[in-house]
Amino acid sequence: MLRLSKLTDYAVVVMARLALDGAGPAGHVQTAPGLASATGIAEPTVAKVLKMLGSAGLVEGVRGARGGYRLTRPLPSVPLSQVIVAVDGPIALTACVDGGVGSCEAEGICAVRGRWDPVNDAIRKALSGITVADLAGPAHCPAVRATASLAPMLAE
Amino acid sequence: MLRLSKLTDYAVVVMARLALDGAGPAGHVQTAPGLASATGIAEPTVAKVLKMLGSAGLVEGVRGARGGYRLTRPLPSVPLSQVIVAVDGPIALTACVDGGVGSCEAEGICAVRGRWDPVNDAIRKALSGITVADLAGPAHCPAVRATASLAPMLAE
DNA sequence: TTCAAAGGGGACTTGATTGGTCCTATTTGG
DNA sequence: CCAAATAGGACCAATCAAGTCCCCTTTGAA
Numbered sequence: 112m113l114r115l116s117k118l119t120d121y122a123v124v125v126m127a128r129l130a131l132d133g134a135g136p137a138g139h140v141q142t143a144p145g146l147a148s149a150t151g152i153a154e155p156t157v158a159k160v161l162k163m164l165g166s167a168g169l170v171e172g173v174r175g176a177r178g179g180y181r182l183t184r185p186l187p188s189v190p191l192s193q194v195i196v197a198v199d200g201p202i203a204l205t206a207c208v209d210g211g212v213g214s215c216e217a218e219g220i221c222a223v224r225g226r227w228d229p230v231n232d233a234i235r236k237a238l239s240g241i242t243v244a245d246l247a248g249p250a251h252c253p254a255v256r257a258t259a260s261l262a263p264m265l266a267e
Numbered sequence: 268m269l270r271l272s273k274l275t276d277y278a279v280v281v282m283a284r285l286a287l288d289g290a291g292p293a294g295h296v297q298t299a300p301g302l303a304s305a306t307g308i309a310e311p312t313v314a315k316v317l318k319m320l321g322s323a324g325l326v327e328g329v330r331g332a333r334g335g336y337r338l339t340r341p342l343p344s345v346p347l348s349q350v351i352v353a354v355d356g357p358i359a360l361t362a363c364v365d366g367g368v369g370s371c372e373a374e375g376i377c378a379v380r381g382r383w384d385p386v387n388d389a390i391r392k393a394l395s396g397i398t399v400a401d402l403a404g405p406a407h408c409p410a411v412r413a414t415a416s417l418a419p420m421l422a423e
Numbered sequence: 424t425t426c427a428a429a430g431g432g433g434a435c436t437t438g439a440t441t442g443g444t445c446c447t448a449t450t451t452g453g
Numbered sequence: 454c455c456a457a458a459t460a461g462g463a464c465c466a467a468t469c470a471a472g473t474c475c476c477c478t479t480t481g482a483a
Contacts, residue, residue: 113351113358113390114270114440117471120383142429155473162431175480178429191386195269202269227276229401230347233393234269241389246382270469273442298458311444318460331451332457 119198121160124150126194127247129170129182140179160198167197186244192235194243202238203231275354277316280306282350283403285326285338296335316354323353342400348391350399358394359387 128149132139143161147154161180164170169189170180195202284305288295299317303310317336320326325345326336351358 113355115383144429153472156471158430159472165431172430173480174430174478176426176428177481178479180430199269226402227271230394230397233397234390237389237393238386241386245385272440300458309443312442314459315443321460328459329451330449330459332455333452334450334458336459 115195116199118156118160118163119195121150121152121156122164122194122198123191123243123246124152125157125160126164126169126182126186126189126243129180130186130244130247132181134182134185138181140173140177140181142179145179163198164194167193169193169197186247187242189243190239191241191243191246192238195238202235203227271351272355274312274316274319275351277306277308277312278320278350278354279347279399279402280308281313281316282320282325282338282342282345282399285336286342286400286403288337290338290341294337296329296333296337298335301335319354320350323349325349325353342403343398345399346395347397347399347402348394351394358391359383 125146128146129141132141141149143158144154146152146161147157150157152160161170161172165172165180168183171183172178172180192202281302284302285297288297297305299314300310302308302317303313306313308316317326317328321328321336324339327339328334328336348358
């Protein structure tokens, strides 16, 4: 199966929750513990995801007491591919990341490989066309649906 | 990183090698040990891949002495998605395969998830548009390039 | 000025997944 | 009747990721 890390899933959920308080300097910050209890994800895990999203510039962390996180951009303008790259690293199906022609140390083994570049490109393209808002819409699972007024906000 | 199993990679290489002897009832069969030495992949692994491809109907096995494998269809008519499904199972990014609304046993945990269906669809679509022939073209790695007259055949 | 709350950045452990091998039928040509 | 080859699992080991925990820095408030 084509696998995507769970952390990416968490990232989308956390970002959806962050969207409730707006994006940019005007938005209110939410703490990691607060997001954890709101989403049901364990607190250390939420913190980890937020750090990764912060490094990628998708969320902004405010340090110190009364600190927290907020989105830097509204969800509809965040392509899913950026979240995946932030959490999972470069989007590529094989270890041989495309472009690195001389990067095959063990050439005898590398001899085996096909050329996956067109596939990587196709997938990247597909993921760029989807925004986080597309995923964060009204969920079919009970508890997320219970977080209520999420959908209208994401429609923005 | 978005990961695809190595076996899928092997499958593409093996199918490319099989294409040298044609497809369908008219094609000559190649043995698993022969394919192994031709591709540089370990023999048991080649056998495993061929079994999987056989179950999926992508290759055809001929049993008994003088047996072997051959393609059932020419590579340009085999979408990559079929190979991935054959080797890796259903294409879905998360454990919650789409469609199964009631399949979330642990609802408290499932509450966490977003809706990945649009993503799965997009990826499936992207992979369906690429054929195995697109991947099996002239490789940039030495040993594969050494397998010579592969490219013209795949251009068919 | 001191304390507590919160983010920042890793390091580490455990568990699941996968890659790879092997063993045993079954088939079939010589 | 034997040898060669596929068919189909069962099994072991190594890799990778999820999750947790640690210590440090920052900063508002008492």
